[in-house]
Amino acid sequence: MNTPDPRQAPQRLLAGAVDLSGLAQSRPSSQPQADGGAGQGAPTPSDVSVIDVTEATFQSEVLERSLSVPVVIDFWAEWCEPCKKLSPTLEKLANEGGGSWVLAKIDVDANPQLQAAFQVQSIPMVIALWQGRPVDGFQGVQTETTLRQWLAELVKASGGEPPEAPEDPTLVAADAALESGDLDAAERGYSEHLKQNPASVDAQAGLAQVKLIRRVGSEDLDAVIAAAQADRNNIPAALLAADARVLMGDAETAYDELIALVGRTNGDDRDTVRKHLLELFSMAATDDPTVAKARRKLAMVLF
Numbered sequence: 225m226n227t228p229d230p231r232q233a234p235q236r237l238l239a240g241a242v243d244l245s246g247l248a249q250s251r252p253s254s255q256p257q258a259d260g261g262a263g264q265g266a267p268t269p270s271d272v273s274v275i276d277v278t279e280a281t282f283q284s285e286v287l288e289r290s291l292s293v294p295v296v297i298d299f300w301a302e303w304c305e306p307c308k309k310l311s312p313t314l315e316k317l318a319n320e321g322g323g324s325w326v327l328a329k330i331d332v333d334a335n336p337q338l339q340a341a342f343q344v345q346s347i348p349m350v351i352a353l354w355q356g357r358p359v360d361g362f363q364g365v366q367t368e369t370t371l372r373q374w375l376a377e378l379v380k381a382s383g384g385e386p387p388e389a390p391e392d393p394t395l396v397a398a399d400a401a402l403e404s405g406d407l408d409a410a411e412r413g414y415s416e417h418l419k420q421n422p423a424s425v426d427a428q429a430g431l432a433q434v435k436l437i438r439r440v441g442s443e444d445l446d447a448v449i450a451a452a453q454a455d456r457n458n459i460p461a462a463l464l465a466a467d468a469r470v471l472m473g474d475a476e477t478a479y480d481e482l483i484a485l486v487g488r489t490n491g492d493d494r495d496t497v498r499k500h501l502l503e504l505f506s507m508a509a510t511d512d513p514t515v516a517k518a519r520r521k522l523a524m525v526l527f
């Protein structure tokens with residue numbers, strides 16, 4: 225069995241390729257089983273968030289459990305190095321999930337019938353079940369951010385409410401440091417958060433703010449803007465003036481002046497101004513209408 229290259233995008237799986245007819249003794253019923261039934265003594269979905277599943281317990285702990293909450297199956301093996309990256313993240317998110325979904329871990333070496341039934345050719349492989357049927361899945365390692373989004377969609381599709389992701393204490397501390405003016409501590413915090421969450425928009429925005437404040441320093445903001453207006457083709461002065469305007473709460477004017485400068489420059493100068501503008505965009509909310517408007521203006525100038 226080959227393990228996929230974790231650098232490659234995970235392959236999304238089709239639920240229809242999985243045949244579970246041979247795994248269930250009968251189609252699971254939502255009614256409680258009588259004494260002595262296969263599910264007697266099995267924990268309810270709210271009892272646990274992470275379970276180890278075998279061929280003997282698959283029906284009660286996966287199929288029947290999936291009638292109440294989505295069950296995410298993690299196919300793994302002791303020798304699989306990528307599995308050791310994915311599984312701990314899944315376990316962490318399951319424990320944070322508050323019972324909105326359950327993680328079922330299946331060792332493929334110890335459970336060959338389950339491996340065959342789900343056509344597991346490479347691991348790690350993840351398949352989500354809801355109402356006794358596979359509904360989605362993927363192969364390969366994914367980032368925590370991507371997993372959170374995927375799980376939120378899964379829980380929402382099953383009619384539940386995905387739990388809010390807890391705030392990362394490193395990010396909270398970095399925000400506090402930025403507010404207090406401790407730029408070094410803020411930079412360390414945002415950088416540390418980005419190591420674990422490369423796609424974190426909040427940390428990227430925080431770092432951009434740190435850089436902006438350092439660039440402006442103790443400059444007189446009005447004087448910085450006046451200097452740029454006196455020489456509109458002075459690129460360093462224009463970039464610093466845009467920073468000053470953003471700090472003063474006039475981001476729209478900052479964007480417009482840099483877009484106009486992009487239109488008057490070319491080559492490396494144009495690229496320098498464009499990159500600076502994009503960094504300013506990154507500090508705003510993702511749905512900021514002022515940024516959306518400025519992006520459209522920039523596209524017209526560039527293309």
